[in-house]
Amino acid sequence: MNENPSNNHKTNNLRVVRIGLDTHDQPVIITHRNCPLCRSEGFSAHARVRIGNGNQRVIATLYQADSDWLEPGQAALSEAAWRLLKIEEGDEIHLSHPLPLDSLGRVRGRIYGQPIDRRAMNDIITDIAAGRYADIHTAMFLTIMASRGLSDEELVSLTEAMISAGERLEWPRSPIVDKHCVGGLPGNRTTPLIVAIVAANGLWMPKTSSRAITSPAGTADTMETLAPVDLDLADLRRVVEREGGCVVWGGAVRLSPVDDMLIRVARVMDLDAEGQLIASVMSKKIAAGATHLVMDLPVGETAKVRSRTDADHLAEKLTLVASAFGMRSRVLVTDGRQPVGRGIGPALEARDILAVLTNDSDAPDDLRQRSVELAGAVLELADIAESGQGRRMAEQTLNSGAAWKKFEAICQAQGGLREPPSAHRKLEILADRDAEVVTIDNRRLGRVAKLAGAPGAPAAGVSLHVRLGDRVSRDQPLYTIHAETLGELNYAREFALHNQDLIQLLQV
């Protein structure tokens, strides 16, 4: 063992080159096929390796390349690894074998039925936040949580761990109100309306919203067509202190950064797990400093919550977690049998919001009714309105133009109100008979909007022209597909034509 330490040190280092490799949040390292360090350490393609740079460490997936732009003593890093390691071009990095992650043993234990205690949950979430889990590990964790369900204790400790992994807001006043909808209902974009209404009544509502997971639009996607939503914490605070409310993207604020990592993997899995959902929602609300929370649970066969029993179960769990963190909450179970408003897709939904705010005679009444109901519940929960008077107060705020004025001010504070874009291509889907509309499939209609390009293309989506119980004539338009590209329009059209029954018509 008469090694020369400096020689050994030298061969264990690689010089980094930047190729602007965007892998989303995955740390990836590409070395040369003949990288001497990888040979001596026994690293081959797809290995997990520990990269060190001074005091920073990250675990990355190793790929190998055999090309001119990379020398055997060099390594290309993904931008995610670059950020986590805080390095600069030409820096040297050190590679080693990752230590086994103790927290993964707890995930495996859970597969065989052992509960995850508070400390282990914190270790798991800390490791995920630090980028130590491969996607495969995160998928294991999400799958087993979805499969065996979380105990109440696990649910609270998961929420707590997710809060600890991110920033937490403190506010100089109370109450701080918030609202959440469990989703699954296309077009159900009440949030910007509620924020405008309650902020106009003097409440503070620092709303952070998510982008779409499996749906054609998240509130952040929709709001982004009206104003910038990528605000950092300082800007969010400035907007709320000035206007009492905001609607920004939670990911930019990083109140629960782990949540975004879990959501990215859950999106690939196309999985909505109850435990993850609850911890995701509650961790962001608590981290945002909310003291009073109203939740909307739409129930319908093709909504996220399919039955009243499921809604009651979910409401119980949400309330349990809320009270574990000292938060007052109220759950409203609402009708989820059909989309809300007309638009499905970011810009189309934004137009519905503007119509309601400006008291346009053509504004979708269902969106307006839901918004005043929920805003009313917030006003009551925060003791601004007396019990039973919230809805009325919310309606007045809309009717008087105060909500619209407040919304404009919030958009200005976030960086400027803007006009939602319009799609270049449209196609109408027509009724094939004289009939009555008896069911509308939220999921498949959402799928049409996604195939049309939503939310990636903000102007894309669907505008729905009928509601349950409507009578239609043959060749009357049921909905219009909006798309930016011909390819996407064709994808959506093809799916729509193969799924004519997504709007079921009963001959009358």
Add this chain to the structure above:
Amino acid sequence: MNENPSNNHKTNNLRVVRIGLDTHDQPVIITHRNCPLCRSEGFSAHARVRIGNGNQRVIATLYQADSDWLEPGQAALSEAAWRLLKIEEGDEIHLSHPLPLDSLGRVRGRIYGQPIDRRAMNDIITDIAAGRYADIHTAMFLTIMASRGLSDEELVSLTEAMISAGERLEWPRSPIVDKHCVGGLPGNRTTPLIVAIVAANGLWMPKTSSRAITSPAGTADTMETLAPVDLDLADLRRVVEREGGCVVWGGAVRLSPVDDMLIRVARVMDLDAEGQLIASVMSKKIAAGATHLVMDLPVGETAKVRSRTDADHLAEKLTLVASAFGMRSRVLVTDGRQPVGRGIGPALEARDILAVLTNDSDAPDDLRQRSVELAGAVLELADIAESGQGRRMAEQTLNSGAAWKKFEAICQAQGGLREPPSAHRKLEILADRDAEVVTIDNRRLGRVAKLAGAPGAPAAGVSLHVRLGDRVSRDQPLYTIHAETLGELNYAREFALHNQDLIQLLQV
């Protein structure tokens, strides 16, 4: 919709460049950050995209780069994608949105407790074999199978689907014998000995073995230090027809290609799932054409099978699947409380095998005894030896030198017998007192061998100098760590020093 189709076609194509990107079996595509096609289709980093080239299709993970070696109209593909698409440098590829995989819906359904029927299982395995599952999806599948266990029906249909996805051997004679050990016992390398013994007695045993999953050596890793094991189907057939036996790597033969894909993900998960294990074993045996199978199930607290109850359960499932495919089988439950032989690691185990075959007076007797017991069971199951006479016949075959002669011939037929390598660095771990050896932890001893570099460095591993019940004196060597690099020696040493109790000594 007055698009010019040829223009549309052109902008949807990218020209491929080869950078020798080795990602193991993961299809990966890297496009330029300003790739116009990705912009128009809404593909961002980490998206799953469908790549088309003529009649070939593959689903890949998309990364983006911003560097000189890649132009906006170009795409770099991983070698795995390159192979699946059968393309050549400069070819054009087409990108599109992957269609939703119906089989994934069945995996998700399983998370919520719905069984997977025969047809769905076949769809899942077919999609995995075609590279349509991201690692995240495969991890979902493996996790849920491990968590909720497989029904007998699912187990048989998984085995069947795995056979269908690969090649299947037919032999001109019967019986075709085979042997499998469930593993978890370091150094338990009886397979090459059994093949030599039974082939010397005229039986045909076309043995395909695996490389290590979570252990320091698989039989294929060990055999590779003695002869080439990367034989294709034609070569395997030639060797068996000439010598009656072989020991080759199953992955090269591709009898169950899906198994290797599942194993790669399971390795990252560090998960051994019973259903996957059984289907993996049985699919390869059946695909290899085996008609008679002997299985070794070592039981010990730190072996893979920890109790007699677990062994009986596993034996029942293995026998069930064997009989579902018309195979005769026999299960031997053996002692798994300590490693077998002296060596742990490919080359060290190979030396033990050579010592037994050549009747070396210093050969490890436990390895010899196990091998004749199992070989004897094979000889009896195949009706070559009368009941109770198999062991004696196997011993005679070893004693006479016939087994050694047969083994040499098999190695020659596989490409030449070779000398196993020796490691450059060694370090002895000593007893810290006068004592008796009361327990040996198979798992942690295996971990020392892995940290020392096994199986990546074939000469690395551990040689064990004591067995249960041995008396040792202070400073007497318990085991020797073998490594190729100082770094690995130090990893192993550090772990060994922090885990002195992996060999428990009771003061006498």
